[in-house]
Amino acid sequence: MVWYLSMLIFILAGNAAAALAAPTWDLGCHGHDGLGSTASHLLQRTSRMLRSASARDAILQGNEIWGCGSLQIPEVPPLVAAPLRNITWLHFPKAGTSFLATIWNYACSRRMALDLAVSPRAVPGCEQCYDVALMDRYPPDDYCEEGFLSQNFSTQHRPVTSSAVQSDELKVIGMFRRPSQRLISAFHDSCHASGLAEDQYKVLMQECGPNGKNSAGCYARFPGIAGCMSRMLTGGFCAETQFAESSFDGGKAHLEEAIAMVKEMAFVGLTEYWDLSICLFQRMFGGTVNAAQLVDFHEGDSHQDQLYDETQLMGFVDEVDEAIYQAASDRFHELVQ
Numbered sequence: 001m002v003w004y005l006s007m008l009i010f011i012l013a014g015n016a017a018a019a020l021a022a023p024t025w026d027l028g029c030h031g032h033d034g035l036g037s038t039a040s041h042l043l044q045r046t047s048r049m050l051r052s053a054s055a056r057d058a059i060l061q062g063n064e065i066w067g068c069g070s071l072q073i074p075e076v077p078p079l080v081a082a083p084l085r086n087i088t089w090l091h092f093p094k095a096g097t098s099f100l101a102t103i104w105n106y107a108c109s110r111r112m113a114l115d116l117a118v119s120p121r122a123v124p125g126c127e128q129c130y131d132v133a134l135m136d137r138y139p140p141d142d143y144c145e146e147g148f149l150s151q152n153f154s155t156q157h158r159p160v161t162s163s164a165v166q167s168d169e170l171k172v173i174g175m176f177r178r179p180s181q182r183l184i185s186a187f188h189d190s191c192h193a194s195g196l197a198e199d200q201y202k203v204l205m206q207e208c209g210p211n212g213k214n215s216a217g218c219y220a221r222f223p224g225i226a227g228c229m230s231r232m233l234t235g236g237f238c239a240e241t242q243f244a245e246s247s248f249d250g251g252k253a254h255l256e257e258a259i260a261m262v263k264e265m266a267f268v269g270l271t272e273y274w275d276l277s278i279c280l281f282q283r284m285f286g287g288t289v290n291a292a293q294l295v296d297f298h299e300g301d302s303h304q305d306q307l308y309d310e311t312q313l314m315g316f317v318d319e320v321d322e323a324i325y326q327a328a329s330d331r332f333h334e335l336v337q
């Protein structure tokens with residue numbers, strides 16, 4: 001993993017060749033200011049991981065990825081970029097709308113560099129819509145290369161089906177986020193429930209929203225909410241509308257198929273490792289990195305740099321999505337190897 005971080009730094013410095021030549025990478029932390037020059041370089045970047053004082057301290061104090069000192073860079077694998085076509089974005093709600101910058105940079109900026117830093121408020125009537133704003137500024141028909149995006153490419157929260165993936169015609173890519181964090185974020189985004197029937201959404205808001213219990217735990221327990229990733233990986237919407245006879249199983253029935261899908265996806269990233277995920281994407285599929293890919297353009301009003309306090313869920317665990325997240329994390333680490 002460390003290798004990719006180094007690679008990213010070099011790519012951003014426009015000097016990928018140097019990375020290949022360097023067997024070790026000095027992460028600094030012994031300079032006159034306590035920060036080595038490399039750490040300083042990292043800290044100058046606008047990245048979602050690097051914005052708050054506490055995030056900076058976490059980097060400088062180091063852990064597995066961001067450690068200080070001199071790191072042995074493992075054997076540098078040859079660049080094995082394979083072109084990615086027919087891109088289908090599996091976009092779980094609250095799991096990184098800014099990832100569209102990476103897709104647009106890859107698929108739509110071959111002829112000219114795009115300014116990817118558009119405001120999520122650029123399109124009237126849409127307040128938190130980086131995707132809408134970016135596509136409004138650079139419409140796919142005008143900018144994107146033929147065949148790069150799938151015919152029905154969508155930035156909204158459309159599910160995928162295993163038949164589409166197995167047919168090999170669609171290449172499904174997506175970012176995964178820790179289920180408890182995703183749920184809390186969705187709660188704070190007006191009890192986000194894409195796919196829930198309107199009358200059930202009203203009940204959800206009454207019971208759990210700001211004028212009800214105002215509780216993420218209530219939201220996460222509401223029938224139809226848990227197991228979002230499980231459903232979206234298997235042709236269903238994030239939230240599941242309940243009918244009279246239904247007994248909500250939190251996505252359990254789809255778990256096995258969903259995990260199989262994770263293993264078949266063309267690319268799996270984790271929002272918790274944003275920069276590394278972007279780096280991995282570039283390594284797998286080629287192209288150059290635009291620094292804007294590392295920016296979070298889509299902070300909601302309740303955004304915070306730290307993780308949400310998960311006690312808000314009052315003990316609720318989304319067991320099905322946790323299992324899927326584990327599979328996504330395994331796949332991610334496998335791809336990073």
Ligand SMILES: *[C@@H]1O[C@H](CO)[C@@H](O)[C@H](O)[C@H]1NC(C)=O
Nearest residue numbers: 086150151152153164169170
């Ligand atoms: C795109 O959507 C149309 C209409 O829903 C459908 O007929 C077609 O098969 C889809 N194409 C792909 C590649 O999924």
Ligand SMILES: *[C@@H]1O[C@H](CO)[C@@H](O)[C@H](O)[C@H]1NC(C)=O
Nearest residue numbers: 085086147150151168169170
């Ligand atoms: C992309 O999908 C279309 C069908 O929508 C298919 O005809 C084409 O072969 C696919 N391209 C690649 C490179 O897989």
